[in-house]
Amino acid sequence: MKMQKTIHEDKFETKGVTIAFTAPTPLDPGLAWACADHPDPELFHPVDDAALAAAQELCAACPVRELCLELGQRRDEFGVWGGVLLESGKPLAAVRKPGRPKKVA
Template identity: 65%
Template sequence: MEIITLFGEGNSSKTHELTLKHPTPRTDEWACVGEDPELFHPDDLTQLAEAQQVCAACPMKQVCLDLGLARREFGVWGGVLLENGKPRSEPRTPGRKPYKRSQEAIAKARSVA
C-alpha cells in the first residue's frame, strides 16, 4: 500500500491510500536514481547501450524487470528494452508506425476514403 498526499488550492491537502497491483519498492538501491528518465526510452542502439550500462550492476535489476513485464511497460526495465511488456532487441525508428498493417487492411482503408 502506498500513501500519497495531493495538494489542492491554497494550503489544503488530502491524503489517500492506494493499493497498487505491482507497487515499486521504496529503496535507495536503484542504480537509476538521479538519471534522466529519457535515457530509459532510447531512440537508437547507442542510447539503449547507455541505459543498459546503468542497469548492469543494479542490485534491483531483476525486481525492475519483473515490474516492467508485469505492468506491460515501455522502455528499459532491468536492462531489457520492453514494448508493452514484451522484450525488443532494438528501439523503434522515431516516426515509424507502431504496427505494420497488412496489405488487405491498407486496401480496405483506401476504399473507404
C-alpha cells in the same frame, strides 16, 4: 435493477490504478536503484541503439535489476527496465526505427 457504484469503486476502474495496486514499486530504503538519481530520465526511453546501450550499461551493475525487469513486465511498461527494452511489457531485441517498415518482396 442496476447497482450504482460508489465514488471509491468508480475511481479504481482504470488499468493504471489496477496495476499500481497489483505491482507496486517497493519503497524499501535498503533497495539501491541505480537509476534513482539519474539526471536524464529520457535515457530509459531510447531512440537509437547508442542510447539503448547507455541505458543497459547503467542497469548492468544495478542490484535490483531482476526486480525492476519483473515490475516492468507486470505493469506492461515501455522503455528500459532491468536492462531490457520493453514495449507493453514485452522484450524487444532492438529499438524500433521511426516510420513504416519496408515492404518485403
